[in-house]
Amino acid sequence: MYEVVIGKVKGLIFTKDKVKKNSIIAPIIRFVVLALGFLVVKLAYPYLDQTRYGVWMTILSIFNMLIVVDLGISNGLRNKLTEAYANNDSVKAKEYVSTAYVLFGIFIFILMVISFFVVRLFDYSVIFNVDKTIGSELKFLMSIAIPLFLLSFYFSLLNAVMYAKHDSALYDFRAFIFNLLYIPTILLIKRFSYNSIFYLASSYLVATNLSYIFLSVYLFKKKYRDIIPSLKNVKFVYMKDLLNVGVTFLFVQLSSLILMSADNIVITQFLGPQYVSVYQIVNKPFLVVYILFTGVTAPLWSAFTHHYAQKDVDWISNTIKKMIQFLIPIAIFLFVIALALKLLIYLWIGRELDYSLTHVIFYCIYVIQLSWNVIFTSFCNGVGKLKSQLVLTIVGAVMNIPLSYVLTNYFSLGLSGVILSLIISNLLLSIVLPIITVRTLSAMRKENEKGANLVE
Numbered sequence: 152m153y154e155v156v157i158g159k160v161k162g163l164i165f166t167k168d169k170v171k172k173n174s175i176i177a178p179i180i181r182f183v184v185l186a187l188g189f190l191v192v193k194l195a196y197p198y199l200d201q202t203r204y205g206v207w208m209t210i211l212s213i214f215n216m217l218i219v220v221d222l223g224i225s226n227g228l229r230n231k232l233t234e235a236y237a238n239n240d241s242v243k244a245k246e247y248v249s250t251a252y253v254l255f256g257i258f259i260f261i262l263m264v265i266s267f268f269v270v271r272l273f274d275y276s277v278i279f280n281v282d283k284t285i286g287s288e289l290k291f292l293m294s295i296a297i298p299l300f301l302l303s304f305y306f307s308l309l310n311a312v313m314y315a316k317h318d319s320a321l322y323d324f325r326a327f328i329f330n331l332l333y334i335p336t337i338l339l340i341k342r343f344s345y346n347s348i349f350y351l352a353s354s355y356l357v358a359t360n361l362s363y364i365f366l367s368v369y370l371f372k373k374k375y376r377d378i379i380p381s382l383k384n385v386k387f388v389y390m391k392d393l394l395n396v397g398v399t400f401l402f403v404q405l406s407s408l409i410l411m412s413a414d415n416i417v418i419t420q421f422l423g424p425q426y427v428s429v430y431q432i433v434n435k436p437f438l439v440v441y442i443l444f445t446g447v448t449a450p451l452w453s454a455f456t457h458h459y460a461q462k463d464v465d466w467i468s469n470t471i472k473k474m475i476q477f478l479i480p481i482a483i484f485l486f487v488i489a490l491a492l493k494l495l496i497y498l499w500i501g502r503e504l505d506y507s508l509t510h511v512i513f514y515c516i517y518v519i520q521l522s523w524n525v526i527f528t529s530f531c532n533g534v535g536k537l538k539s540q541l542v543l544t545i546v547g548a549v550m551n552i553p554l555s556y557v558l559t560n561y562f563s564l565g566l567s568g569v570i571l572s573l574i575i576s577n578l579l580l581s582i583v584l585p586i587i588t589v590r591t592l593s594a595m596r597k598e599n600e601k602g603a604n605l606v607e
Contacts, residue, residue, distance in 0.1 A: 205424030206285065
């Protein structure tokens with residue numbers, strides 16, 4: 152029995168099926184990264200006061216939203232590079248990578264020039280709902296943080312290449328490298344300073360850049376030598392290929408991120424930045440379950456693109472069914488976390504937090520909803536079914552903020568109102584995307600049957 156189990160484990164780890172391999176390895180690395188993430192919070196939360204920590208979480212949310220505003224180049228590259236490899240066209244693959252890096256570099260340079268002139272024009276005390284003292288700290292911080300963020304934004308194009316090469320586990324490995332750099336830095340700044348959002352944010356962004364640089368140099372020298380970016384391989388005629396698909400992806404992802412990341416901004420404005428700290432810490436144990444699940448689903452986008460190009464409807468259908476079955480253990484894990492939440496938070500940060508049962512129930516529902524949606528967005532993104540998704544995400548993003556305001560203020564739901572607004576705003580996606588998926592698979596089957604009849 153022991154030999155059989157060991158044999159199966161070895162078979163999964165050393166399988167040549169990169170999708171299956173990454174679906175196993177990525178969640179393992181992601182689990183380690185999440186554990187390190189909990190350690191980061193344990194170290195950083197007492198370093199900053201509650202208001203400054205809430206502001207830092209809000210700044211990270213804004214950066215997460217801005218990181219998709221790349222003209223759609225990264226997602227365009229991901230799909231086009233996957234298609235090139237599916238057609239065994241390594242020359243075109245290198246040309247797509249080279250063109251994307253140069254095009255994106257020009258875009259980042261323009262953003263840096265603009266940010267240099269406008270970053271000091273904003274009143275950050277108003278934007279983050281804080282006093283003038285913190286506002287002046289933030290003005291200085293932003294003059295350093297935005298250029299560092301834009302650099303990491305450029306290096307993050309590597310993510311599209313890794314996903315297209317079915318190496319999604321390396322995405323999580325990059326996060327692992329980041330934590331190995333960031334954690335010692337936090338320990339260092341805690342010895343020599345206290346309550347400095349500048350030191351914490353700067354060390355975060357420097358660690359992010361270094362982790363991307365280390366991994367980029369290694370991969371393009373070793374594993375990705377065949378597609379290393381080169382000026383002589385830049386083909387600006389591919390701009391249309393990259394941007395046509397990519398711009399639609401841009402709006403879909405931007406709308407989705409507004410839905411998923413605007414909660415910190417909403418809380419900062421409607422309730423105050425100190426509530427962001429409570430919101431983040433209470434939600435994080437539940438969010439772990441979703442993040443681990445996305446480690447399983449991460450390889451699927453590019454895999455769906457590959458198998459869709461090969462008209463392999465059975466593989467796609469069976470994979471989606473398996474992912475749906477994952478939702479049962481997800482619901483069980485969420486229930487267990489909810490029961491043990493008070494103890495987990497106390498062991499984690501060393502004190503109790505005041506939160507409502509409604510908050511916990513709503514967030515469990517939200518995580519299940521996100522897990523359901525990511526299955527079908529992976530398929531729709533992979534096969535280019537974006538129009539309906541674009542409309543639905545824009546509708547959800549537009550209604551989310553005013554709905555949050557109504558639920559938090561007029562119905563006095565507080566943080567629970569923010570979560571309920573997210574659930575309602577995502578509801579159309581939860582209903583319509585599965586319908587699009589079923590219809591697309593049905594059309595693929597009919598097309599395959601017609602092809603088979605013609606052969607006969």
